[in-house]
Amino acid sequence: MHRTAETARETDGGHDGTAVALAGVALVLDAAGALWWPAERMLIVADLHLEKGSSFAARGVPLPPYDSRATLTLLARIVERRRPRTLVALGDSFHDRGGADRLAGEERATLAALMRGCEMVWIAGNHDPDPVPGFGGICAEELRIGPLTLRHEPAVEPGEGEIAGHFHPVARVVVRGRSLRRRCFATDGRRLVMPALGAYAGGLNVRDAALARLFAPAYEAHLVGAARTYRIAHHACLPDR
């Protein structure tokens, strides 16, 4: 009866999140689509794709110009709730190189305000290889802390303790004849690929070979719902459409 509907979120679920272990480190999957590392008080978000709307508009496709506002509002709420010491944006924070310049005053203020209470780390992405001059914070290709490595694009070698973004994983399930497609975390306990946080960031199915090859055969998806995440084994997720 229904085609798969995707839902962009600006509501922030606010429950405590789902505990997972990655290379022995205890992490929490925040229901809003962020990753929380309690021991480090570190909040990790991926693929904000700020100013994607205006990037399309420049090519004659005037998508509603509210995507940066939506994304930053969501991020601000998560920061407000978690109060991190460090905030890491895992790359592709801006949709293109000109994105930072196009960010409007109000959104700049939101970004500045949420960075005020924490140390900000901008990881380089393929859309923004030299990220974010003028917003403060540290820029880095990758970040290694204890057994964990944070980078934008997953490395080719099976990365023990790797946290990455880039692929915008989504999972699809069919329940009672209805197809549901949600952003998700994908992990096999060694590596974790984060969902995109950007309001206009679409997704790649977790069953796609490009994603599946990153994991051990028994990986799982944690689907981002309205107030919690839902854990589904990879074989219960369906390929797209």
Add this chain to the structure above:
Amino acid sequence: MDAAPAPDLPDDLLPEPFRRWFAGRGWAPRAHQLELLAKARAGRSALLIAPTGAGKTLAGFLPSLVELSQRARARNSVRPPGVHTLYISPLKALAVDVARNLERPAAEMDLAVRIETRTGDTPASRRQRQRRDPPDILLTTPEQIALLLASGDGEALFGDLRRIVLDELHALAGSKRGDLLSLGLARLRALAPQAQTVGLSATVADPDTLRRWLVPQAREGEMGDVVIAQAGAAPELSMLDSVAHVPWAGHTARHSLKEIYALIAANTTTLVFVNTRMQAELLFQELWHINDANLPIALHHGSLDVSQRRRVEAAMGEGRLKAVVCTSSLDLGIDWGAVDLVVNVGAPKGSSRLMQRIGRANHRLDEPSRAVLVPANRFEVLECRAALEAVRAGAQDSAVIRTGALDVLAQHVLGMACAGPFAADDLYAEVISAEPYAGLVRQDFDDVLDFVATGGYALRAYERFARIRRMKDGRWRVANPEVAQQYRLNVGTIVEASMLKVRLAGAKSRFGGRVLGEVEEYFVETMSPGDTFVFAGEVLEYLAIVDEEVRVARSNAKEPKVPSYAGGKFPLSTFLAARVRALLADPAGWSALPGQVHEWLELQKLRSRLPGREDLLVETFPRGGRYHLVAYPFEGRLAHQTLGMLLTRRLDRAGLHPLGFMANDYALVIYGARDMSLAIQQGRLSLDALFDADMLGDDLEDWLAESALMKRTFRQCAVIGGLIERRFPGREKNARQVTMSTDLVYDVLRRHEPGHVLLRAARADAATGLLDIRRLSDMLTRIRGRIDHVALERVSPLAVPVMLEIGREMVAGGASEALLAEAEDELIREAMDGASDGGNGAGDGWRA
């Protein structure tokens, strides 16, 4: 062969060569053909209402041919360089066919007239030549008109236009394609104010709307003249009174299969109409199962590959087929003289549609068309009976009242900017001269203009990316040539992005087999690899999606696992629904019904109550450990689905734990874990409050936020309005895919600018389209204070059909969060059972 011309017409309407031509064929011109000639002479635009077989098309072209022949004779005058007559048809096949039929009289009378078609299939070289050197008569489609007008050649092509012929106008008006055409007409009239318009139409309930289409709506209610052709012989109509048990539910009409086969065998050529592609597939299969005589029976529906459809049509034209099982794909189209019987399987859904279909049999006016209705279940017996009476009385469904769509207007505005600079005032005046847009307020027009320019957002972020810009003199022009290129790729109102090709996997590899046709994307979405379904006349196994195509293999399974898909299903018309209610409310008329159906209604009267003519009957009863609420609004499946969604939300809020609902064209059932009879009795649940029209406020808004149907509606508006391109990068299969889904755009726009013009367009569509909100609203108003509730011990006879649909076609009542939790629970249960593959078919056999 026809009545003599009306006496008050001048007798010199038809020049000598034409008289000779008619006489030579043993024909006499028909009264309505001469009347149209008289209208042309008087300079009047006119609507011709005529049944099929009345020489409608020739009537439309006679004035053109006469004028052109006289012009050719006046040798001393220079031939004006533009098109003389423009013919527009909803089907390109029809345009091609009409051109062929027109060539014949032109050749036989030796008229020096150049007749050409222009469709999507016309080679580029010919299109270019047509622009340099236009034909006298050009036959084409609404989309081609839009393209020609936007090309900037409009004036050269159409400046000398004398006549416009709109074929099957009733089929175009009232749709977005009609909106696009009406706007094109407005521009044509601006380019050629001298042109007269002729509309050709089947009988309609409200001809005045179509008459207004023909002339500019400068003053309110201005109309073209109307010419009504003499009606043909009354059709011979009957309902198949099957000897077998009439099923309670379902749509296959299996019980009548032998009788349908016998009808096919006994007639020369039979068109067997069904309502959905799936029904067409199933019936076709079943007929071949019992086709011992090997009768040539073919299949035709809109999802089949074009080449296959063309082969069937060609075989039909050559009289090689005994029958074609088809859907609305053959409601319109080329005349096949040999068809002598129409069988309509399933309920007709609307009397106008039925009349159109009946008219497909026997295109000779003086002999009656013959048609047999085959109801597939008990409610359909009532519906067929109501339809029979409506057709006998010549009563048509009244058209849904709607105004021109804003997304279509946006497309047109961009097209007009591509044609050349325009002043907003002038274009507004032109647009409101088109019938569907006559009531368009200036603010809406300005919003659309703003949308075309910069997206029309309150947040003025895109001024520098404008697609059209204001020049110093205040006129608007396109910002750059790429914009015009974009427009050309996006033109049209048919959004096909939601269809996927179905391809047979090759014998040796999974690639490169034959394309069987297309299915709706949402149908594929509910399938898992390994599922089987019926398509193109065979049972197929779904393998995978590869390169945006559905890969399938032939299956040995006898019964498909996935039972149905709704492709092309029409809801019961309001008009017919009222007749069905009236039939139910009047036991005196039941004797005309088959015995089993009569008994069924008597039993309902005894056990429960009958739905009143204007009341809403609501029954509540327990069954199988669950509690059910059944309502009988008779407002069609789409309105019932929307109602079901909204009622479920309200019952959930009232703590009555609804588990789901199911809707058909006549009724809906909601089932849940709490006793609703008791809640009503104790005053905890008020049906008046439950069915209050205020559900169309906040409840509707809440639901629309996550409604997949609404998102689909928005996507169509976004494509038509030109917000996103038809070939959008969101469909790429690329590992580094950064996709953009219109669902996400919808969410963001809805939150940040709920009054945006595209959301307004989508809501207007939802009101009459997939959500049928307007009809629901009318019903809720009608039944206010008229709810007739009866608490029962057990299921009532009338409730059985809709109860049987539960589990057949699942419409989830719960929100998606509940379903996600269920998916997770299933996983947990599976883990506890130690099973590794949850039977969802998505095991290791599949790798992308």
